[in-house]
Amino acid sequence: MKAAKVLKARPWTLASLASARPYAAIFKTKSFDMLSTDFQPSKIEISEVEARKLLGKIRLDNKNVISREEAMSRIEYEGMEGLGKLSVVRLEEYGTFLEQERGPGPFLDQQGGPGPFSDQQGCPGMGSFTSSPALVAEDNQDDALSFQPGAHEELVERCRKELMELPTPLERRFRNYSLQSTQSTQETITQSTVFRCISVSALGTKNDKFVCCPAEALVWETRRWRLLHEILRYEPDIICLQEVDHFNLLERALGSVGYSGRFVPKPDSPCIYLPENNGPDGCAIFYKNSKFDLVSESKRVLEVWRVQSNQVVLCLNLKHRDTEKELFVATTHLKARQGALLSTMRNEQGKDMLDWLAESAAGKPLLLSGDFNADPSEPVYQSVVHHASLNLSSAYKSDNLGVDEYTTWKIRETGEQKYVLDYIFHSEFLTPVSVLEMPSEEEIGAHRLPSLQFPSDHLSLVADFHLI
Template sequence: MEFLMKTSRLIVTSKTFARRVAVPIPRVQMTMFYASRRYSHSLFIFSIILRKILYKKPNALMGSFNSAPKINNMDSQDDGLELPKGLSTDALLDHVHQLRGNGIDRPSLLTRSFLKPALISEDVTDGLRCLKLNAVSRVCSPPLENEGTQNIRLLQWNILSQTLGQHNDGFVRCPEEALTWQHRKYLIVQEILQNQPDVVCLQEVDHFKFLETVLGSQNYAGIFFPKPDSPCLYIEQNNGPDGCAIFYKRDKLQLLCYDTRILEVWRVQSNQVAIAARLQLKATGKEFCVCTTHLKARHGALLAKLRNEQGRDLIRFVKQFAGESPLLMCGDFNAEPIEPIYATILSCDILKLGSAYADMKLEREREKERCEDVNELISESIKREPPYTTWKIREDGEECHTIDYVFYTPQQLKIKNCLEFPAGDQIGKNRTPCFQYPSDHFSLVCDFELLDEPKSEATIQ
């Protein structure tokens, strides 16, 4: 008891002494303290608003799904898929063509050609190899078949999410049957396999299991990374979340490692993702990196700013992953060449990227010297981009613009060829998607050669 009383007196004395010797906090510091609290509160409110914008569906008419309950379905709609074993690519394409059905309402997939015809080649032997056509690639330029070369064919494509395309994207001129998964899935397979890519980069993938099964039968392996809050999950009868995917040909390439990223805007996680993979050519041991992404959609200055910030975060992620390795960075950037993100990517000193389609056209025009001035280089690149990579008609009108790209490191990779886009009369007045094409985006297909030694800037074409 005596001990408790002494302790109590000691505490009181200590408090009294503390009050006497305490240094009063100046009013300025107190003001800064409360200002800091208000600033933190403002940042918190700003982050909430930012996340609302970042997670909002692309079409403003659809509003936000955040207030609706999630429907957490799994990727199970293709569980019953069975394929005959041991099919060659030709036989598989014949098989899926039969599954798709025949008739007047089943027109053939849009045919396309390469920008640089196969027979016009600096290397005559390349042209001779390209004469080895088969039923799969008769309308395209087949990849070089020499195992000793260091050639890579990359296919980049937003395949259109089945859940969003059929239920929410508002393709008012597309027949309902043409939007069904039963119809679209076989055209998607045909578009990919007839081009015989070594690497396939896809966006809006919500049937990964189907692609993994079908492409796996042709010796492809895949990586999938879903959006953290995919809008598909707020729609009934969804097949799981949509996201990005990378497939690679296992007989030619070995996966060394890969990484994924939820892109950030001002340190706030968005609903957009990226995948990066390090691959090695088995024949030569040469390594390179591939990255694919799908940036925020919708128009407007604010959204363009958000995309640019996502692009900056993407650059940081890719640079950390790829280091000094040759790099292919592609995807649906949802930005026309005049948007800030395009200049941000091409003017980035740490990556030194070029745009494959623009540079291929530059080479075709026989202009051998690239501009040294960054602003002039970007301006010239903008002029040479394709007139469109997506062409569709929605409830609010017709959209025809370039928003998909394949960027690469010209010092380490040489662009050899690009697949051209179909003309308007080929596509038809109802545009895409349609019976002849399964997505509202066209695939981008590029041939690259891995260079033995980095090219000097003076020799980059």
């Protein structure tokens, strides 16, 4: 049994390893100084089975394996029998290597033709084991529940009954913007031009380590009703969600009261490697059918230094029914954890997303929400608010609104964490009218979040906008 270490690497390798989804071929080698132009990898490629085992080990947080977030600078594996030392070769270089050697493997078959994970030219593609999950999961844990078409309030009342043995939910207040504008402008802000957006982190099941959170607060059979109630109680017109690993439930429940939704999973969700998992987590957007029509939808795997990462963005182009104006709504969940390199990776993901959205929205109104895993001091925040084409502002950041002291507050093994990580950004074609305030420390409670009163470690953001 030998350990494998990666001590130095260039940005593309760091991005691949940190996301635990390397777009690169993994080889047995004698040296890790393999990034020079004259590097010649071993002809003995790690088998598909071995590679799947290896990638699975990266994603596990037990058995003394270093976590994915720390993997950008060092990886150590114990118990990988027969693997020896490992190296990573960039796909472009590997394609050239295959072209020369024509050896069998997952990208080339025994006759030198395209293998099961290649394109027709025999080059590594999106279907290779290095870019697809090692496990497959189905979103079926909520199949026993049924939802009949009905009124909004009927489903809210059903949630209340399911939660009647638990404490009442957190009570929060809306704060209005002081709109400094002409009377004629004020008169145009009517009920027909105002819509409400909620952004919620659904908290992927069993994928976090909370120290003080009551165990019963994380039981999905109860928490799902708290999550649905939290969404529905504010009667939103647009719902943006992150860490969604029960989309089937949300689609059926919200669909029964007049919402339509779309979902994009992470390419290699860590949720599917957890015991009793339900399915990959990802981002979702729902919209109220009586308020909006869907024009188009698009999604993107975010890139870091031109390498696809494990984070995504979902974007819907909606048409407001009363005004017939178009609105682009996007949501994302950027790379987690602290550290200078991870902060840089988030910024690269953010810039890739912003450039893509600028091209997609093409000057039309844009809402961008999500868990950015970055406080306002991080580069990615500055990239968002200073993007030349988009001209975005945070609905929770204004001179007359002191409501953004935190959006997440939890206690983990590493200590108490209280940060602003979540945002609803809007373009100049949208005017914020009001936002939902954060609860006080007393209202949150000593055990912080999640709790029996709130289903996630990130508080919901809710904002009303006037569509100009």
